[in-house]
Amino acid sequence: MSKVKTNNLLTPAQAAKDLGISVATLRKYSLIVEKTTENSKYFERNSQNNRLYTQKNIEDFKEMVKLSHGPKMTLETAAVQIYPATDVKPEADAKQSDEISALQTTVAKLESENKKRELTIKELQQELTDAQKAKEQLQAELATLKQQAEEKAENTDVKKDENIKERVNEKVNDDKKGHWWNKFMG
Incomplete structure (x- = not known):
């Protein structure tokens, strides 16, 4: 048996x-x-x-x-x-409570990380704004330098033109004096 x-x-x-x-x-x-x-x-x-x-x-x-x-x-x-x-309820409630606690911890961590990211975004936005202002200043300086360079180039061109005219006139005057037929005629 x-x-x-x-x-x-x-x-x-x-x-x-x-x-x-x-x-x-x-x-x-x-x-x-x-x-x-x-x-x-x-x-x-x-x-x-x-x-x-x-x-x-x-x-x-x-x-x-x-x-x-x-x-x-x-x-x-x-x-x-x-x-x-109900025999299992306390275990289930304890397990559920543990899960809720774990989820709350996870949510708190995610919120903290989210705040850090928001701060980082604000800092990056400020850096971007500063960089844009610096770019605008550099562009203004570049425009000023270009204008100065153009004015200088114009002045240089005018001086070159005057210099060339003087040389041509000198040459012409020299040529009048020393032209070959003036030597025979003179």
């Missing part, structure tokens, strides 16, 4: 026999309970990872089956009435 009761825990075969069902049906009931409670470790387990059942578990299974025979009831809806998921 199967193992004897150990510490008031029943093996699946013993529990199924007490309930008058098969081990497969007991497994189905157990899965429904674990799903309803959202706790896959709801039942004790032995070293081979087989579920072990208490007398209270057997009584709860009987009540679940009895409720499921009512109108518009299933094993799942009956299980919800017998096995409220």
